[in-house]
Amino acid sequence: MGEMFSIISPRSACTMQPMTPHMDLPLSLLLAITVFFWLLAQAWTLIVFWAESRATRPSPPDAAEEEKRTP
Numbered sequence: 001m002g003e004m005f006s007i008i009s010p011r012s013a014c015t016m017q018p019m020t021p022h023m024d025l026p027l028s029l030l031l032a033i034t035v036f037f038w039l040l041a042q043a044w045t046l047i048v049f050w051a052e053s054r055a056t057r058p059s060p061p062d063a064a065e066e067e068k069r070t071p
Helices: 026-057 063-069
Strands: none
Touching: none
C-alpha cells in the first residue's frame, strides 16, 4: 500500500513509446529550410530599413516657401 502507484505495472510486458515524434529529416531538407529562413530574415531587414528611411527623411520644401526665399 505504501508503494508508488503506477498506471503501467512493472510486471507488464508493455512498454511505452517515447513522446517525441520521429524527426529524422534529410540533411538537404534541413539546409533548404535554413537557407529559406535566412533569406527571409535578410529581406525583412531590408524592408524595415527601407520603411524607416522613408518615414524619417525630410520632406521637400513647398513651392510657396521656395518663392518666398528667392529675392
